[in-house]
Amino acid sequence: MLSESDKATYEWQLDVPGFGESGQARLRQSTALVSRIGGLGGPVAFSLAAAGIGKLILAHAGDLRPDDLNRQILMRHEDLGKPRVESARKTLQSFNPDIEVEIVPENFSEENASRLVDKADIVFDCAPLFEERLLMNRECVRRRIPLIDCAMFSLEGRVIPIVPGQTPCLACLYPEIPPHWKRRFPVIGAVSALVAQIGALEGIKLLAGMDGVCLNQMIYIDASTMRTRKIDIVRRDDCAVCRGV
Ligand SMILES: [Zn+2]
Numbered sequence: 001m002l003s004e005s006d007k008a009t010y011e012w013q014l015d016v017p018g019f020g021e022s023g024q025a026r027l028r029q030s031t032a033l034v035s036r037i038g039g040l041g042g043p044v045a046f047s048l049a050a051a052g053i054g055k056l057i058l059a060h061a062g063d064l065r066p067d068d069l070n071r072q073i074l075m076r077h078e079d080l081g082k083p084r085v086e087s088a089r090k091t092l093q094s095f096n097p098d099i100e101v102e103i104v105p106e107n108f109s110e111e112n113a114s115r116l117v118d119k120a121d122i123v124f125d126c127a128p129l130f131e132e133r134l135l136m137n138r139e140c141v142r143r144r145i146p147l148i149d150c151a152m153f154s155l156e157g158r159v160i161p162i163v164p165g166q167t168p169c170l171a172c173l174y175p176e177i178p179p180h181w182k183r184r185f186p187v188i189g190a191v192s193a194l195v196a197q198i199g200a201l202e203g204i205k206l207l208a209g210m211d212g213v214c215l216n217q218m219i220y221i222d223a224s225t226m227r228t229r230k231i232d233i234v235r236r237d238d239c240a241v242c243r244g245v
Contacts, residue, residue, distance in 0.1 A: 001025065009098070010052050023208030024052060030207045031055040033120035035108045035136060037088045039071030039192030040150045040199070041126030046074060047200040048124075049092045053207075055100040056092065059116055060084050061107045071189035108132045113139040122203055125149045125170075126196070128185070130177040137162065137170035141242050146206055150199035154186040157195030157221040159214075160233070161202045164245050167215050168233045171241035191223045 002021055007014070010024050032053055034041045037060045045056055064072070064079050064087055072084070079087035085103035092101050102119075106112055108127060117123060117139045125136045125147055133149060140147040140162065147162040149170055162169055198219055205213045217230045235242060 002028070005098070006052065013051065018210045018212075019208055023210060026208050027052050027204065028054045030121045031057065031119055032122050032124060032203065032207075033057045033059065033116055034124045034126060035116075035132065036060050036127045037072070037074060037084060038068065038126065038128070039187050039189055040152065040196045041124065042072050042074040042088065043193040043196035044124045044126055044150065044200045044203075045088065045092060046095070047197060048204070049096045049099050049101075051200075051204055052096070053099055055102065057102045057104065057116065057119060058085050058088055059104040059106055059108060059112075060088075061105055071187055071192050073189065073193065108136055110135065117143055117145060120145060122207055123147045124199060124203060126199075128183060130174065130181055134171060134174065134177065138241050140164060141169050141245055144245070146203075148199045148203045148206075150195055152187065152192050152195045155188075155191055155223040157191065157198075157223070159195060159199045159202060159219040159221075161206065161213055161215060161217075163206070163215060164242065168235040169239065169242040172236040172239045173218075173233060175236070175239070194223060195221060 014020055030053055032048055034045045037045055037058050063081050064075050064084050074088040074091040083105050085105050089101045089103050113135055123140050125133050127133055141164045144164045149160040151158045202213055218233050220229045220231055
């Protein structure tokens with residue numbers, strides 16, 4: 001059941017077909033882990049907060065730097081040199097004080113993978129490195145937790161909703177870490193935010209029990225021409241991660 005306050009706050013989205021009060025209540029009871037809150041994860045967290053997610057767990061190590069500010073919309077100039085997750089929590093809680101925000105000043109790793117995923121109903125993978133993305137994929141498949149994998153490079157983006165047992169996993173597409181992938185890549189904040197919103201919406205649809213989630217598909221966005229495509233993807237019989245799940 002929704003409170004009167006919830007009904008007042010989320011009134012406009014309660015009218016969305018297939019969402020309604022039941023979708024809002026499901027969202028309110030959900031916890032989402034957002035791994036990295038940079039150009040992708042920041043806008044994901046912002047939209048989940050706006051939509052009324054129950055709890056966000058934000059995982060990202062390090063302090064805010066000047067070169068983060070072209071895309072990290074949860075951050076402010078006044079927070080330069082301070083932990084990114086603290087700045088993000090402050091922004092999100094002033095925006096929506098009804099949600100719970102837990103911060104973890106760590107990047108996803110072998111050491112914290114189990115602890116972080118354990119608390120989540122869904123994971124948004126917004127990390128730039130394949131090592132982290134594949135580790136998150138492995139942990140989510142092992143625990144049967146849905147994963148929304150968001151990635152971008154320059155003017156291109158990809159979103160892959162992964163539901164263990166139903167869809168291919170990230171390791172079906174990338175059995176090995178692609179060679180020559182670098183930590184630093186070109187990015188305009190509007191592109192990472194665009195890709196992030198598609199990921200956030202797929203996650204909201206999944207959590208709210210809505211139809212139309214792009215399962216068994218990769219959503220590909222080419223922002224240089226504004227062309228969007230859905231590309232069918234299939235499970236690999238020999239996938240070391242999701243075989244037998
Ligand atoms: Zn797989």
